[in-house]
Amino acid sequence: MVIIEADPRQKQFEDAFSAAEALIQNLQLLAWERKIGVVWKTNDYNWHPRFLQAVGVKPGxxxxxxxxxxxxxxxxxxx
Structure with a gap:
């Protein structure tokens, strides 16, 4: 999972979100070079409170x- 701080300031949040997605893309390219498959998903459970608690996502x-x-x-x- 890729997690960022949910900054209430729109620009800072979008900067962090964009940086995280660039990191994902680079990780995916590096993994494929090493014959490791990567599926990049935005799952519905990414927002489910029980899932967030189970995986340790903190408030904010x-x-x-x-x-x-x-x-x-x-x-x-x-x-």
Missing amino acids: ERVVDTLHLGYFNEEADTG
Whole structure:
């Protein structure tokens, strides 16, 4: 998960959000170079209070996105 501080100032929040998304893109590109797949998701549960509590998101923080990572199955039949 990528989490940022939920700054109430619009410009600061948008700057942080944009920086977090650039970080995600760069991480995704680096992972793909190493044959690690990445799925970048904005899930509905990213805003669910029980989920936020379970994963330790604190008040004043915001989940930007959830990343799902895994290795490719090199032997899979791509048919």
